[in-house]
Each structure stands twice: as structure tokens, then as C-alpha cells.
Amino acid sequence: MNIPNLPKIELHLHLDCSLSYEVVKKLRPGTTREEYERDFIAPENCASLEEYLKCAQEPISIMQTKEQLEAVTLDLFEQLKTDNVIYAEIRFAPLQHLNEGLSAEEVVKIVDKATSKGIEKTGVEARIILCTLRHFSEEESMETVKLVEHFKGTNVVGFDIAADETLPIDNHIKAFEYAREHGIHCTAHGGEARGPESVREIMGNFHPSRIGHGVRSIEDLKLLDDLKEKNIHLEVCPSSNVQTGIYDSVAQHRINEIYENGNSLSVNTDGRAISNVSLNEEYQKLNRHFDWQKEHFRQVNKFAIEAAFCDEKTKDLLRKKLTDH
Ligand SMILES: [Zn+2]
Numbered sequence: 360m361n362i363p364n365l366p367k368i369e370l371h372l373h374l375d376c377s378l379s380y381e382v383v384k385k386l387r388p389g390t391t392r393e394e395y396e397r398d399f400i401a402p403e404n405c406a407s408l409e410e411y412l413k414c415a416q417e418p419i420s421i422m423q424t425k426e427q428l429e430a431v432t433l434d435l436f437e438q439l440k441t442d443n444v445i446y447a448e449i450r451f452a453p454l455q456h457l458n459e460g461l462s463a464e465e466v467v468k469i470v471d472k473a474t475s476k477g478i479e480k481t482g483v484e485a486r487i488i489l490c491t492l493r494h495f496s497e498e499e500s501m502e503t504v505k506l507v508e509h510f511k512g513t514n515v516v517g518f519d520i521a522a523d524e525t526l527p528i529d530n531h532i533k534a535f536e537y538a539r540e541h542g543i544h545c546t547a548h549g550g551e552a553r554g555p556e557s558v559r560e561i562m563g564n565f566h567p568s569r570i571g572h573g574v575r576s577i578e579d580l581k582l583l584d585d586l587k588e589k590n591i592h593l594e595v596c597p598s599s600n601v602q603t604g605i606y607d608s609v610a611q612h613r614i615n616e617i618y619e620n621g622n623s624l625s626v627n628t629d630g631r632a633i634s635n636v637s638l639n640e641e642y643q644k645l646n647r648h649f650d651w652q653k654e655h656f657r658q659v660n661k662f663a664i665e666a667a668f669c670d671e672k673t674k675d676l677l678r679k680k681l682t683d684h
Contacts, residue, residue, distance in 0.1 A: 360653050362642045366445045366684050367656075368663035368677065369627050369638055370546075371571055371594035373521070374435060374451040374470070375418045376630020382434035386421045400635045401602050408552040408603045409523060414633050423459040428466065429473045436477030436485070438631055442638040445680050448668060449474065450488035450519055453506060454499055467506055467515065474514045484677070486669050487515045488546065491531060492522035500534035507543050516668040517544040519571065524552040528564055535565040544668040546571055546594065551603060555579035562591070569594055569666055574605065577613045583620055592623040592666035597644060598636040599629035615649040618659070625663035626656075657681065 380395045401414040421427055432449075439447050453466045461469070467489065474485055489507050491500040500520075507518045518538050520531055538545050548571035550558040558576050561567065562585075573593040576582045586593070597612045606612045617624055626645065628636050645651040664677045 360646070362646065363443060363639050364684075365443065365642065365653065365656055366660065366680055367443055367638050367642070368625060368660045368667065369439070369442075369444050369447045370569070370592075370625050370663055370667065371596055371627035371629055372435075372447055372449055373415070373630045373633075374431060374449050375422060375455070376415050376633040377435050377438065377628075378418045378421075378431055378632050379434050379438060382430055383418075383421070386427055386430060399632045401633045403602060403635075404607075405602050405604060408525075411599075411603045411633070412522060415630070418632070419455050420458075422456055423461070425461070425465075425469050428456065428469045429476075432470055432473035433477050433480070435631075436481045436483055438637070439483045439485070440481040444483055444638060446484040446486075446664070446667065446669070446673075446677050448486050448488050448517065450490050450521070452490040452492055452503070452521065454495070454503060455492075463502065463506060464509070467510055471510065471513045471515060478514075484669075484673060485514065486517070486667075487513075488517040488519050488668070489515060490519045490521045491534060493520060493524065493526040493528075493531075494522060495530060497530045497533055500531045501537065504534040504537050504543065507538070508541050517546060519545070520547045520565070521571070522548070524549055524557060528560060532564050535567075539566060544568060549573060550575040550593075551600065551605065555582045558582060558586075562586075562589075568592065572596060572600065574600060574613060574617065577617055577620075580620075583617065583622060587620065587622045590623060592625065592662060593617065594627050595624050596627045596629035596634070597641055598634045602634055609644045610648045612648075614645070615651075618655065623662040623666060625659050625666065 398417040405411040456466045491503040545567040546569035547567045549561040551572035569592040
């Protein structure tokens with residue numbers, strides 16, 4: 360099996376956690392490799408999700424102008440192309456990029472345009488998910504979901520909640536209600552820093568069609584079956600889960616058990632820089648530790664297409680690319 364050659368779908372990917380050394384050097388000339396590794400890559404085994412999230416702060420500081428946002432978006436497309444990703448959903452929180460005077464609407468417009476440019480340049484199909492963050496206020500969450508609605512018809516196709524899962528959900532219930540009323544596709548981070556109860560809380564209050572991570576659902580088989588029955592897709596990011604301390608190594612990750620249970624899941628990097636991993640490498644790890652072969656990867660990519668937030672026409676094209684290979 361030639362892993363680099365396999366067509367791949369990636370649904371869980373943070374723009375701000377994926378800056379290559381090349382683009383950082385361009386945006387902040389003089390940055391050494393050591394500085395890049397210190398500031399943009401999280402330790403292999405962080406003490407907590409909180410420590411991991413700290414490493415997500417540095418890149419935000421060089422994603423504040425039109426030129427910077429364009430550069431990091433196009434940089435990510437080059438990385439996607441190298442992994443032979445045929446479709447990606449790229450996510451970020453627009454409200455984190457207002458320090459140099461851009462409005463949230465301008466930020467989304469810039470990334471949307473750069474995404475169209477990246478698609479054209481690389482042939483990698485892609486869409487955008489806008490994130491609210493757990494520590495955001497109700498107003499900030501509402502502002503974010505309304506941006507998704509405002510940008511309907513562009514590359515923007517969904518809404519997510521990210522950041523520290525241990526914080527309460529209360530500020531965000533209204534935004535997810537708004538999403539439901541307006542037919543906006545939703546995913547939500549959970550079942551990572553906290554266990555099955557967090558996934559249940561998200562399902563009961565946010566009603567997303569996908570869950571970012573959700574891997575700790577395996578600790579409650581009833582919940583895992585419930586997810587399967589409701590066809591809720593899990594966006595699994597193995598290396599990231601090791602970094603945030605859920606598992607000691609990828610070999611101990613429970614992705615294979617979730618797969619064997621028949622749940623819809625995909626394989627993702629979460630952040631290529633912060634986790635210092637490519638999607639090719641994630642696939643290689645699964646091949647090495649769980650003997651995943653071409654049919655496993657084809658199956659998870661099929662799941663990913665069904666769970667994607669793009670339209671049916673795009674899905675048909677992706678299905679064809681996957682089966683033609
Ligand atoms: Zn994530």
C-alpha cells in the first residue's frame with residue numbers, strides 16, 4: 360500500500376494550528392527552526408489540554424492582517440496537496456483575528472477568498488468551518504454563528520465549538536439553537552479532555568451531526584452505540600490525543616475499537632504544526648499499530664464524505680475520486 364498516494368478526506372483541521380516553518384519565516388523573518396519548534400509545536404506529551412492550547416496562541420499573533428491570513432491559508436493548501444488530500448474542511452475562530460483592525464466579516468471574507476484561490480491552485484477541494492470558543496461569551500458565540508449564516512453560499516459551510524472542553528456550555532446553547540433553526544451544519548469538540556458525560560452533554564444541548572474527537576465515548580459502549588444509531592460522526596485525531604494526554608501512545612489509542620464497532624469516523628491531524636504531524640504520518644501510524652490497510656482507509660474516507668458539510672454535487676465528485684483510485 361502506498362499511503363502518500365491514497366486519496367484522503369480531512370474534516371478536522373485548525374488553520375491556526377497548521378503554520379509551516381516556511382510561512383512563519385516569511386511572516387516573521389529571522390525566526391529560527393528552534394524558535395519555531397518552541398512556539399508552534401506543542402510537546403509530545405502535554406500535561407493537559409490546557410498546556411496544549413497554550414501553543415495555539417503564538418500563531419494567532421501572526422494571523423492579523425489580510426496578507427498574513429492569505430499566506431497561512433495558501434500555505435496550508437500546499438501541505439494538503441502533499442498529503443494527497445482531495446477534500447478538507449478548514450476551521451478557525453474569526454474573532455481571534457481582530458487585533459490589527461480587521462472586522463470579523465473582513466477576516467472571513469479574506470480566508471474565504473484565499474480558500475477559493477487555494478482550491479484553484481492546488482486542486483484540493485475545501486470548505487470552511489467557523490469556530491466559537493468555550494471561553495467566549497454568549498454574544499461572541501452568536502456573532503460567530505451569524506457569520507456562518509451571513510456567508511452562506513461561499514466556502515463557509517459549518518459551525519464548531521473549540522478550546523477548553525472543561526468550561527461550561529451555557530454561553531453557547533443559544534448559538535447552536537440558532538444554527539439548528541437556520542439549517543447550519545454543526546460539529547462540536549468533546550469527549551477529549553472529558554469523558555462520555557461531555558459527549559452526552561454536547562449531544563443533548565448542541566445536537567451536532569459530528570463530534571470533534573469524541574474518542575472517549577468508547578468508555579461507555581451504550582453511548583458508542585447511541586452515536587452509531589444516530590449516525591453521529593467522530594472526527595478522530597490520533598496524534599493530537601496523545602499530545603493532550605488521553606493516551607500514552609498511538610498504539611494505545613482506541614480508534615480501532617471504535618472502527619470495529621461500526622461507528623462513522625474519520626482520521627485527521629487536528630493541527631499539522633502543533634501536533635508536528637502530516638496526514639500521511641497519521642495513516643502510517645494506524646497501519647503500523649493496527650494493521651490498517653487500504654480498505655480501512657477507504658472506509659473511513661467514505662464515512663468522511665457522508666459526514667462532510669459540502670453539497671451533494673461535491674460529494675458525488677469525491678465519491679468518484681475515491682472509488683476510481
Ligand atoms: Zn480540534
